[in-house]
Amino acid sequence: MKAIGFKENLDIDNKEALQDIEMPKPEAKGRDLLVEVKAISVNPVDYKIRKNRTPDDDQWEVIGWDAAGIVKEVGEDVSLFNVGDEVWYAGELKRQGSNAQFQLVDERIVGKKPSSLSFAEAAAMPLTSLTAWEMLFDRVKVDQEDDDKSILIVGAAGGVGSIMVQLAKKLTNLKVIGTASRDVTRKWLKELGADVVIDHSNKLSDEFEKEGLSDPDYVIGINATGEHFEEIVKVINPQGKFGFIDDPKVINATSFKPKSVSIHYELMFTRSLFKTPDMIKQHHILNKVSELVDEGTIKTTRGEHFGSINAENLRKAHQLLESGKAKGKIVLEGF
Numbered sequence: 001m002k003a004i005g006f007k008e009n010l011d012i013d014n015k016e017a018l019q020d021i022e023m024p025k026p027e028a029k030g031r032d033l034l035v036e037v038k039a040i041s042v043n044p045v046d047y048k049i050r051k052n053r054t055p056d057d058d059q060w061e062v063i064g065w066d067a068a069g070i071v072k073e074v075g076e077d078v079s080l081f082n083v084g085d086e087v088w089y090a091g092e093l094k095r096q097g098s099n100a101q102f103q104l105v106d107e108r109i110v111g112k113k114p115s116s117l118s119f120a121e122a123a124a125m126p127l128t129s130l131t132a133w134e135m136l137f138d139r140v141k142v143d144q145e146d147d148d149k150s151i152l153i154v155g156a157a158g159g160v161g162s163i164m165v166q167l168a169k170k171l172t173n174l175k176v177i178g179t180a181s182r183d184v185t186r187k188w189l190k191e192l193g194a195d196v197v198i199d200h201s202n203k204l205s206d207e208f209e210k211e212g213l214s215d216p217d218y219v220i221g222i223n224a225t226g227e228h229f230e231e232i233v234k235v236i237n238p239q240g241k242f243g244f245i246d247d248p249k250v251i252n253a254t255s256f257k258p259k260s261v262s263i264h265y266e267l268m269f270t271r272s273l274f275k276t277p278d279m280i281k282q283h284h285i286l287n288k289v290s291e292l293v294d295e296g297t298i299k300t301t302r303g304e305h306f307g308s309i310n311a312e313n314l315r316k317a318h319q320l321l322e323s324g325k326a327k328g329k330i331v332l333e334g335f
Contacts, residue, residue, distance in 0.1 A: 001025045002335050003100035004311045005060035009051050012318045017050065020311045021060055025102050027073065032104045033081055034073035035089075038119035039333040040098045040309060041066040041302075042317045043127050043159060044223075044246075049093075050318065064097035065090050066329075068113050068122035078107050080283065086113040088286060090127035093269040099314065101335050108279045109272050111286020114293035117300055124302040124329035125163065129289045130268040130282055131245060132164035136172075139264040140218050140241040147173035150214060152235065154200060155222035157185035159329045160245060162192055162301035164220065169193035170297050177216060179204070192301075200224075204231035216240065223324075226251060236261055301329050308334045 156178030179200035198207035226248030243264040
């Protein structure tokens with residue numbers, strides 16, 4: 001089968017950073033599905049792993065954690081899917097990724113693809129939907145009924161933020177405040193339903209004062225959390241909840257002590273990494289999001305379509321992501 005892989009941690013402008021390769025086609029066993037990958041999207045985790053994970057014994061490393069495709073084989077213990085089903089998923093951190101024609105994935109972290117979306121539109125959503133859903137409802141546990149509270153999403157125009165804004169707006173009564181620094185991303189967030197969009201290139205506290213906003217009860221850091229941390233400490237409500245998904249080098253957690261703020265980290269790979277007893281919850285989350293899409297409640301966050309799935313196009317996608325200027329999700333389709 002065709003795949004895109006690497007053997008060395010190289011800068012993305014190096015043609016060997018990602019290369020077109022051939023690999024054996026895997027076989028489905030146990031609770032695994034063998035999925036023919038039709039479309040993929042890229043996430044920051046892709047370039048972080050490309051830069052930092054060194055393959056063993058001169059083996060090819062194949063990454064990628066967002067895909068939509070068709071089930072071609074099922075393992076003997078599979079009960080949730082059949083051959084021919086159209087599916088979407090984010091996959092597991094320590095297995096072969098979706099940058100390949102075929103991929104094995106545990107059925108417990110796979111959902112039914114929205115019938116109203118193309119494969120490319122669907123591939124933009126699994127990882128970000130899982131991350132946003134788990135952060136909102138499993139980590140900070142937002143109050144869905146209280147209409148006196150608000151949520152601040154810092155760096156809201158990217159993949160995770162684009163879904164989180166929609167979920168918070170459609171499934172809760174929270175006032176949704178997003179941050180973005182460019183006209184195009186501010187417009188994007190308003191289209192997704194954000195009640196207020198502020199500029200994170202300014203001090204958050206100044207932006208809150210300018211807009212006459214009450215302090216938020218929930219603050220979610222999507223990116224550059226370390227840069228905004230002092231301002232987050234200033235604006236968050238006493239007894240608020242702070243969650244983040246990126247990797248700041250240092251945050252002074254004791255800064256939250258006077259306000260008794262709780263801190264929550266989210267990694268959507270946790271359930272599959274540790275095979276937690278509730279691992280199947282990701283199957284249910286993806287199916288619920290699929291229903292919300294087909295009902296027209298939320299929409300795909302597909303941004304740019306970079307063409308077919310090959311090393312050259314993937315290198316371009318990584319370059320744009322690393323620049324921090326992507327809006328929504330970058331997708332690729334077909335081999």
